Amino acid sequence: MKISTRLLLLFMLVSVLPLALFSYLNLQQHEATLRAEALERLSGLADKKVVQIRSYLGEREREVGIWARDQQVMDSIAGMQKAYAAGWRNAAYAREEAVLHQYFERYVEESEMFYDVFLMTPQGEVIYSQKHESDFATNLLTGTYRESQLAWAFRAARMTLEPVISGYEYYIPTQAPTLFIVAPIMVDGQFRGVFAVQLGNELLYRVATDATGLGMSGEAAFAKRDGDEVLYTMPLKYQADAAMKLRGGRQELRVGQMFAAVSGESGAGIKTDYRGKPVVAAWRFLPELDWGMVVKIDADEVFAPVYQQRMLLLGALLGLLLFAGLVAYYFSRQISVPLEGLARAADEVAKGNMDNRADETAYGELGLFARAFNSMAENLQGLSARWKSALRSAPTN
Amino acid sequence: MVDHKMKSSSNSGRVNQVLVVAVTVALLYVIWLSLGYIQNKPAIKIGVLHSLTGTMAASETPLVDAVRLAVEEVNQSGGVNGAQIEMIVADCRSDANYCALQAEKFITQDKVQALFGCWTSACRKAVKPVVEKHSHLLFYPVQYEGLEQSPDIIYTGAAPNQQLIPMAIWALQQRGKRAYLIGSDYVFPRTANQIVKKLLKAQDGQLLAERYVPLGEQNLNEIVRDIAAQRPDFVLNTLNGDSNLHFFRALQQAGIRAADIPVFSTSIAEAELAAIGAELMTGHYAAWNYFQSVDSDENRAFIKRFRSRFGQERVLDDPMEAAYIGVRLWVNALRSAGTLEMSTVKIVLAQQTLAAPEGIVAVDADTRHLWKPVRIGRVNADGQFDIVWQSGRSMAPAPFPFFIPYAERTSIARGVP
Numbered sequence: 001m002k003i004s005t006r007l008l009l010l011f012m013l014v015s016v017l018p019l020a021l022f023s024y025l026n027l028q029q030h031e032a033t034l035r036a037e038a039l040e041r042l043s044g045l046a047d048k049k050v051v052q053i054r055s056y057l058g059e060r061e062r063e064v065g066i067w068a069r070d071q072q073v074m075d076s077i078a079g080m081q082k083a084y085a086a087g088w089r090n091a092a093y094a095r096e097e098a099v100l101h102q103y104f105e106r107y108v109e110e111s112e113m114f115y116d117v118f119l120m121t122p123q124g125e126v127i128y129s130q131k132h133e134s135d136f137a138t139n140l141l142t143g144t145y146r147e148s149q150l151a152w153a154f155r156a157a158r159m160t161l162e163p164v165i166s167g168y169e170y171y172i173p174t175q176a177p178t179l180f181i182v183a184p185i186m187v188d189g190q191f192r193g194v195f196a197v198q199l200g201n202e203l204l205y206r207v208a209t210d211a212t213g214l215g216m217s218g219e220a221a222f223a224k225r226d227g228d229e230v231l232y233t234m235p236l237k238y239q240a241d242a243a244m245k246l247r248g249g250r251q252e253l254r255v256g257q258m259f260a261a262v263s264g265e266s267g268a269g270i271k272t273d274y275r276g277k278p279v280v281a282a283w284r285f286l287p288e289l290d291w292g293m294v295v296k297i298d299a300d301e302v303f304a305p306v307y308q309q310r311m312l313l314l315g316a317l318l319g320l321l322l323f324a325g326l327v328a329y330y331f332s333r334q335i336s337v338p339l340e341g342l343a344r345a346a347d348e349v350a351k352g353n354m355d356n357r358a359d360e361t362a363y364g365e366l367g368l369f370a371r372a373f374n375s376m377a378e379n380l381q382g383l384s385a386r387w388k389s390a391l392r393s394a395p396t397n
Numbered sequence: 398m399v400d401h402k403m404k405s406s407s408n409s410g411r412v413n414q415v416l417v418v419a420v421t422v423a424l425l426y427v428i429w430l431s432l433g434y435i436q437n438k439p440a441i442k443i444g445v446l447h448s449l450t451g452t453m454a455a456s457e458t459p460l461v462d463a464v465r466l467a468v469e470e471v472n473q474s475g476g477v478n479g480a481q482i483e484m485i486v487a488d489c490r491s492d493a494n495y496c497a498l499q500a501e502k503f504i505t506q507d508k509v510q511a512l513f514g515c516w517t518s519a520c521r522k523a524v525k526p527v528v529e530k531h532s533h534l535l536f537y538p539v540q541y542e543g544l545e546q547s548p549d550i551i552y553t554g555a556a557p558n559q560q561l562i563p564m565a566i567w568a569l570q571q572r573g574k575r576a577y578l579i580g581s582d583y584v585f586p587r588t589a590n591q592i593v594k595k596l597l598k599a600q601d602g603q604l605l606a607e608r609y610v611p612l613g614e615q616n617l618n619e620i621v622r623d624i625a626a627q628r629p630d631f632v633l634n635t636l637n638g639d640s641n642l643h644f645f646r647a648l649q650q651a652g653i654r655a656a657d658i659p660v661f662s663t664s665i666a667e668a669e670l671a672a673i674g675a676e677l678m679t680g681h682y683a684a685w686n687y688f689q690s691v692d693s694d695e696n697r698a699f700i701k702r703f704r705s706r707f708g709q710e711r712v713l714d715d716p717m718e719a720a721y722i723g724v725r726l727w728v729n730a731l732r733s734a735g736t737l738e739m740s741t742v743k744i745v746l747a748q749q750t751l752a753a754p755e756g757i758v759a760v761d762a763d764t765r766h767l768w769k770p771v772r773i774g775r776v777n778a779d780g781q782f783d784i785v786w787q788s789g790r791s792m793a794p795a796p797f798p799f800f801i802p803y804a805e806r807t808s809i810a811r812g813v814p
Contacts, residue, residue, distance in 0.1 A: 162799045184800055186802075
């Protein structure tokens with residue numbers, strides 16, 4: 001191997017290789033730190049989101065509980081029941097209804113919080129509804145809507161005498177997905193009926209999909225279990241019409257973490273989202289809604305600093321490589337050129353060209369060597385000249 | 398010339414030696430570094446408080462196995478942040494005050510990180526002040542009468558709205574309005590029956606009688622004669638411990654069949670059923686969150702793991718499952734908290750959810766009880782329960798029943814009149 005090649009390799013070994021190794025380790029460390037930080041941040045945001053939704057629903061549930069104990073509601077349930085029993089299209093019912101209608105108007109019409117308000121008898125008859133949709137005057141145990149979430153919540157409240165939040169499902173009378181909160185009405189310690197509200201979707205959407213702190217690409221996605229699939233329940237950032245439409249099977253990678261969430265598990269990791277893109281995600285289960293939640297940010301966004309650093313390092317490394325190569329080349333020339341000259345000169349001298357001299361301008365030891373060689377050649381030349389003349393002057397006989 | 402060659406070869410030999418030493422040192426350094434990294438941490442201790450002797454032994458002994466299964470599984474899967482869990486078991490001897498002393502010893506002498514235990518409410522009420530005094534942590538695995546919560550207790554069994562109340566309402570709906578209450582004479586049955594009496598009033602039910610016998614009482618013939626005479630639509634049974642065996646035996650001897658007067662029990666699960674004998678209990682009812690007969694992958698796997706560890710003949714039941722998930726919830730909280738610091742652990746614990754054998758459970762941050770599915774089961778001839786009603790999804794815990802006005806609740810909680 002030529003000296004120049006060896007020198008080049010040596011330079012690489014002692015300068016570029018350790019540097020590359022060190023930069024690589026540093027980059028790895030940085031990426032690991034960033035990943036851990038991102039996962040921690042996402043977990044914190046997911047916990048906060050859970051608290052946010054829980055407290056929103058908890059407040060609504062408490063309000064419903066308070067209304068179920070409201071004097072107006074407790075007074076109405078007996079009167080309404082009697083008037084309704086006589087066929088609800090009578091004057092007595094209309095009077096009772098007008099009072100309640102006015103009472104709830106400010107909550108239903110003027111705020112987006114509630115969409116509708118209901119009163120049910122202990123036997124499941126819907127005897128009052130603010131909106132008078134097709135669910136009014138049906139029976140939740142035996143009627144058309146006995147399979148609805150309102151009916152489920154009614155039965156659960158009747159079995160436990162506790163306020164209950166229903167599941168979230170498409171509701172035929174409203175022709176929209178919706179959520180109910182119901183509470184038993186107790187009058188003098190006796191179970192006299194059930195009070196229910198239908199939540200408006202707008203506020204729920206706003207609370208659920210609020211992406212504060214989730215960066216540019218982040219969002220919170222929600223889904224419920226539907227047989228062997230998950231069904232997304234809220235609009236998604238990259239698929240606005242996903243609510244109650246987008247589904248995914250158990251085996252599909254893109255809903256893997258959502259499946260874990262609806263199964264009651266929580267966790268955080270680098271996963272694939274519903275678009276099939278890599279994301280940093282944290283997932284939780286929401287018992288109030290029986291939903292899973294995935295809070296996520298695109299991995300590209302999270303790791304952007306690492307990519308940037310990687311490019312920077314790669315560029316620097318390339319530059320360094322070039323620089324080191326040039327330096328190595330320069331130094332190897334400094335050595336190899338005079339050596340080659342010396343070798344050539346020695347060759348010439350060996351061939352008998354005694355006039356030949358090596359270049360003495362090389363630095364350091366090589367210069368020394370060249371001078372030594374030249375003085376050796378000088379001496380050899382002198383010696384050889386003396387030999388020649390001695391031979392010439394010798395008697396020839 | 399020869400001399401020079403010798404010199405250079407001995408020179409390169411020395412270089413080689415230096416190289417070998419350097420590489421060895423570097424290797425040792427790397428090993429030392431990685432050893433420091435995976436250094437063994439000291440074990441995390443937990444204290445298990447259950448009665449292994451006395452009237453509660455048959456019920457409580459299996460709970461220790463359930464906790465042990467959970468601990469072993471955790472240790473096999475790498476422990477908690479590199480540390481193993483070590484469980485210490487104390488025999489509470491079916492004596493609440495003795496149990497409180499053991500709890501104190503666990504906390505102050507053994508320095509445990511959490512307590513798992515108690516069955517009776519008497520035990521819990523005795524241990525509670527000890528746990529609260531030290532701001533420690535207790536997992537209580539049995540359904541109870543409610544009207545209680547503590548910042549330092551995680552209740553992994555049912556609140557009244559997750560067992561007692563739906564069971565009583567179901568009985569009223571399915572069997573009729575005339576109820577007969579029988580229970581052991583201590584805090585749980587007395588308080589539970591206060592709630593049941595409010596419930597009877599709420600649902601137009603009728604109370605025929607409310608009878609109590611001391612824990613461990615064996616002579617229930619007089620009460621059974623009274624039941625036979627009054628012929629209630631159903632009996633609501635809050636007896637605990639061995640008295641149940643004598644009660645059901647007396648019922649059978651008196652010729653009372655489950656089809657005529659079904660008994661709805663709060664404290665008879667598969668373990669008690671095995672002790673009493675299914676033939677005495679067939680057709681009677683119990684309400685729990687977990688039955689061994691729950692049809693789910695999680696449950697089948699749970700049963701398989703438990704039996705391969707403790708024997709194929711063993712049964713599983715609700716309090717055992719509740720004891721098991723208590724450990725799992727705690728471990729999950731420790732893992733995600735990454736610390737043993739008690740207040741942090743409690744905050745993280747309040748956010749835990751778990752795919753449990755019974756279904757999805759979740760800690761309710763406000764009450765530190767669990768969201769749980771509710772089920773009512775009827776005993777079949779195989780000593781298992783056929784599930785006759787279930788809530789379908791996990792229900793929020795309500796230790797303070799909504800339907801009882803605040804003032805009445807506090808008067809019940811303060812003491813039974």
